[in-house]
Amino acid sequence: MKAIRLLPIGNAEIGIVRELIYPLQKAFRADIVLARGNVPLQRFYDPDRGQYNSTSILQYIHDTFIAREPADTRRNATYLAITCSDLFIPILTYVFGEAELNGQVAVASYYRLQNELYGLPPNRPVLIRRLIKESIHEVGHTFGLVHCLSQACVMHASTYVEDIDLKGEEFCVECERLMRRPMTI
């Protein structure tokens, strides 16, 4: 059985991270564990852009945390890092998250999921709902799932926060089927 390690990084609020445990457990039928460990975010900061390089963060977690896993759990461990920092991949202006496709590491940021960023009053339940969807979406990529055309499916691509609000927290029938197929890592 796959085990998902939830790893708060930077100044991620632990209360928000805890809200992800049950939805992830439900979505993936996997053991969800709160992991501890230091990820030196400053190392991945780009001063020109004022953002953090998510690809480098993934690489760091893979090289440090996955490598440190005991041999018997290494194959089944998936790390989902949660941050409140703004992420980017070099070619794009921003990303909500990034994952190794068919891999073991994912990262999701709730920086751009906050209403405040768009001039609206803070709304914690909305923020958590958005982060749940983004977290399931990124972990879905580690299961080999690609973006889904179904607008209700959690694997539907979201480039704006409104897109996240429109889609659901669940996989469509086809993505659910693909996720349950035997995996080879």
Place this chain on the structure above:
Amino acid sequence: MDKQDVGILVVDDELIVRESLTKWFREDGFRADAAESAPEALRKLRDACWDIMLADIKMPGMDGIELLQRVKDLSKDIIVIIITAFASVDTAVKALKQGAYDYITKPIDPDYLDHLIAKALKERSLMRENLKLKNIVSEMVGHDEIIGESEEMKKVMEMVRTVAPTDTTVMIRGESGTGKELIARAIHNLSPRRYFPIVTVNCGAMTETLLESELFGHEKGAFTGAQYRRKGKVELADGGTLFLDEIGNISPKTQMDLLRVIETKQFMRVGGSEVIRSDFRVICATNSNLEQAVKDGTFREDLYYRLNVFLIQLPPLRARRGDIAKLAHYFLEKYSKAMGKPVHGFSPDAMHALKAYHWPGNVRELENAIERAMVVTTSSVIEKHHLPVHTASQVPCPGKKLEDVERMHIETILKEVGWNISRAAAILDIDRVTLYHKIEKFGLKRNR
């Protein structure tokens, strides 16, 4: 089109750009790959089919604009999006002028990239649809163009334009490969019947009973194997044109049936009793000596006069050598497009060989020679050695009559294939029955 069927190639000298974009597209379900330089991209474009290419404008060696030009030579319908580090109107305009679909500046807004790719795919699907429709239309209205600026061809085209609007029966005569069917289609396409079909029957390729069934159709159970009722070509040509190719090779019984249907425009299906009417125009073609056949009593005189109302005589290619270069370039362009090979022309030696050869198989032989040269060439021009060996030198001919040339060519091909009739007929691009007729006519014998 499924996303996994869409191929996106990312060309950038920066590893991080290649990695992040391919990963982004793969997560989106596309088939994505990357190339770190323009030459590598060109290699990948030759090896596989790509729908969209994103290329950085600044790369060492060949830049994005030059790559764009080369890519457009290889494939006209690939969508190229140029990536620039900063928005420069000059470069953007230059890229768009060269045929780029759009340009994006780094870093890219993910939402913009999503929309751009979706828009590009929609465009590509429309382009493909358009191409498909164009092909259907070109299939309906004709195949190749009639190429030729020689006096002989100008006269032919004038006759075509004169006779096309009338309903007169036309007989087209000329050696094999001179383009008789092309002329028949041109007449049909310029006639008021052009919105109806032109139906071709190759009379030389069928036995008497098969031709009868082909022309008039048959009722269910008319003969063994006739499990369904089938419409004949005469019925299918209703409103349009019936093109009877190799008319000189039909049996006396079919000649009589044909004469009756041409005169009355009525017929019955094989095994049927219902009289069917069909309104069609007849165009026929032959390269046999029908006058001699009438004299010999093998071709009905009344049918001959019924068919030979308006005669168009097509000149052999050797009689219009001035058209060889133009035709050769036309076929070169046609096969260059079809094969996706950017071949631009002929070496002086190759062109000289093409012009010097006597082309017994006429335009069809020239087309086959160019197609074959296009297959074997690896350079951007056709060289003399790419042409089929026998086109490269003038073969001495024992006589001066056209028949002598035809006889010698058939004999050469038969020897080349060890008298395998099927293979020889395929090379000569005539049917086996016609080949047998010619062997008999020229008294050719196999030397064992």
